[in-house]
Amino acid sequence: MVRSSDRSLASLASSSTLLLFTPAITPAGKATNKSAEKNIDPFETLGRALSRYHKRIRHVPYVPKIGFTETHDAFLSQADAVIVVICEPEHAKHECLGNQGDFADAALEAMDNTSFSGHPPLFLVRCGNSNGNFWPDLTQFDNVMKCNTYDPEMAKQVARKLFEAK
Template sequence: MKESKASHDHSDELVKNVALRLRLNDGPSAMGSASKKPTKPASTKTPVKSETPRPTGLTRLAQHSAGTTALARLRDLSSSAVLVLFTPLMVPSGFTGRDRAVAKTSQIRSKKLDTDPFEMLGIALSKQHPRVRHVPYVPTVGFTETHHVFAMKADALLVVAAQPDSLGKGSGAESSTPKDAYLALQADFITQVSEALKEADRHENVPMVALRFGEDALPLETVTYKDIWAGETYTKESVQQITQLLFGSNRRADEKE
């Protein structure tokens, strides 16, 4: 069903508010004025699993020139470069912690947003790079003007997709959207980010990496970015592993000038 304009504007404002609360650096807000970027309707087609054998290690690296250089360019970012992290507004499979019960309580909307499970990933990244902008997205809403503004200001982009912890419980999109369709919505968001960079002629200058937590079944088309499978569940251990892969185990933000 098509979203009404009022509903879309409300969701866009919600994403803006959450982005401000979860911003991990102490610099000025990364948001500025920009022309409205039309959003493309997200596909709800059920993803088809690839015939390619399942990866046995931490990652399955995309075989294309843009992807093979993305990690090297990410590790070579200067300390003044802006690293934007887009994460889905949801509780991912495998997430545990003292705020888990609050995060899954749909009745307490504000606390659910304040305890975003992906803040753990954002904090881990901020220990490796000093300027991280953590911005959530709502899979059922898709790529909004807010995300377009952040993408245009980014020097590097990390976009996360994850399998939901549960479907059919509580309220919200998770309860009414089948799991496969929900994964497809996240895949569409990743594609829209990549297309926005390409349309702005920034895809060759801004390294983009897609991180996937959950079953290795997202229908991604890795043309201008690297696709990394980060593990079956989103846990403290998988976050540590993916952070080491992205930046190298010995990398420190203050090593870059």
């Protein structure tokens, strides 16, 4: 796991709202044939892990093909900090990751175009195999965390790292 910025969420006030945007996909490597797992959002574990550090979490999924909507914008306007997850999918990596990158770009642009009192921090969490040319360019993001896999244990590590003061 690698974090490319020394910023963290450690200084987030307890009354602040932390917005978590996650893709509505099945992460690569996740078993999909277990009936108990079919109706569970795989990123719920990340939301729960984050709630151990901060109680005001708003978890809002996004559909990569649909992108950033007015609903996402409404939640974004109430956020004090934002986490956008992009994750390697089981199938159609180029298209799905491209759409997830577009969503993250749109969220960043919406933050720039909204009258925030100061720009709330946006953290990008990129989960999946770092090898391969299917990842979109993410150089416009200052706070990027990269992890090779996504599973419940990794979700706990991501949450800890996001709140870890440097």
